[in-house]
Amino acid sequence: MSAPGLNVIGCGRAARTLAAIWQRTAVLETIAILNRSAASAVAAAGFVGAGKAVSDLSQMAAAEFWMIGVGDDRISGVADALAASGLLRPGDIVFHLSGAHGSDKLASCRDAGARCASLHPAHSFADPGRSLSAIAGCRCVVEGDNTAIDALRPLVMALEAVLLEIDPAQKIVYHAGMVFASNYVVALLGDALTAVGAAGIPESEAAELLRPLLLGSAANALEYGVEDALTGPIARGDTTLVAAQLDALERILPGVAARYRALGLAASAIARRADGADLEALARIEALLGRERG
Numbered sequence: 331m332s333a334p335g336l337n338v339i340g341c342g343r344a345a346r347t348l349a350a351i352w353q354r355t356a357v358l359e360t361i362a363i364l365n366r367s368a369a370s371a372v373a374a375a376g377f378v379g380a381g382k383a384v385s386d387l388s389q390m391a392a393a394e395f396w397m398i399g400v401g402d403d404r405i406s407g408v409a410d411a412l413a414a415s416g417l418l419r420p421g422d423i424v425f426h427l428s429g430a431h432g433s434d435k436l437a438s439c440r441d442a443g444a445r446c447a448s449l450h451p452a453h454s455f456a457d458p459g460r461s462l463s464a465i466a467g468c469r470c471v472v473e474g475d476n477t478a479i480d481a482l483r484p485l486v487m488a489l490e491a492v493l494l495e496i497d498p499a500q501k502i503v504y505h506a507g508m509v510f511a512s513n514y515v516v517a518l519l520g521d522a523l524t525a526v527g528a529a530g531i532p533e534s535e536a537a538e539l540l541r542p543l544l545l546g547s548a549a550n551a552l553e554y555g556v557e558d559a560l561t562g563p564i565a566r567g568d569t570t571l572v573a574a575q576l577d578a579l580e581r582i583l584p585g586v587a588a589r590y591r592a593l594g595l596a597a598s599a600i601a602r603r604a605d606g607a608d609l610e611a612l613a614r615i616e617a618l619l620g621r622e623r624g
């Protein structure tokens with residue numbers, strides 16, 4: 331028996347990775363791919379290893395599964411166009427990949443008889459080639475119609491991922507957590523690289539200098555909890571060092587200093603919860619970090 335068909339509208343970094351894995355594991359057969367540009371659809375079909383690159387919705391045929399992998403702001407518009415196309419059959423599964431939005435963005439497809447869901451792989455698809463194997467073990471956070479969620483279960487299994495259901499009303503806050511853990515860690519690393527660069531460390535050394543600290547701290551925080559993982563001047567209540575560091579940053583890297591203050595306050599809130607916290611020292615540090623530069 332042949333695998334159910336998959337049409338992809340918006341086959342960018344995330345969608346092409348998923349489609350390629352489903353194609354390789356033979357759980358779905360990619361039929362057609364529609365992107366904004368024809369060249370991009372051809373490239374996506376090449377990556378997936380299947381699927382006809384098309385340049386308009388009218389060139390697509392029926393499929394059991396429709397994956398909408400466009401950026402979040404475009405999901406509703408694409409869903410409306412799909413619902414109006416007459417291509418959907420009752421019971422077809424339509425899903426998008428946004429972490430922030432629920433399947434209500436697909437309301438027009440639901441009204442057209444499709445079963446709808448959102449499926450958010452908690453994975454960063456910066457490099458789809460790498461994601462093909464790196465996605466294994468990630469959580470896929472889903473919500474939507476029960477029939478659609480059940481239809482997505484074997485797809486999640488084929489990714490070697492784990493399905494986790496969520497209340498759609500909480501997706502926006504859930505996604506803020508993802509932004510902190512993924513995008514803001516990258517932003518934070520940008521500041522770390524800027525600071526060590528300003529200290530004269532050659533760029534060629536910076537990654538290896540920071541790698542064990544970054545990965546070790548992340549591993550410790552996830553394994554032991556943030557209170558036990560926090561080390562450094564704020565955890566030690568070292569007011570003098572924090573004052574000197576802030577002063578240096580204000581002079582050399584004022585933009586970085588603003589984030590040092592904000593994150594220092596967040597670190598101090600964690601330090602307060604640790605066993606044996608020096609609350610008086612932490613109060614002095616918080617006053618220092620919260621004080622406007624005079």
Ligand SMILES: NC(=O)c1ccc[n+]([C@@H]2O[C@H](COP(=O)([O-])OP(=O)(O)OC[C@H]3O[C@@H](n4cnc5c(N)ncnc54)[C@H](OP(=O)(O)O)[C@@H]3O)[C@@H](O)[C@H]2O)c1
Binds near residue numbers: 426455
């Ligand atoms: N990237 C991640 O790490 C990640 C992780 C989890 C979930 N997601 C979710 O996955 C979705 C896509 O993100 P992404 O990073 O994969 O985006 P992306 O790489 O920018 O890909 C978006 C794709 O949509 C196509 N597109 C845009 N407008 C279109 C339209 N009107 N009709 C047809 N195709 C259209 C683009 O075509 P062109 O190539 O021609 O411009 C592009 O191929 C988002 O909802 C995002 O939240 C992303």
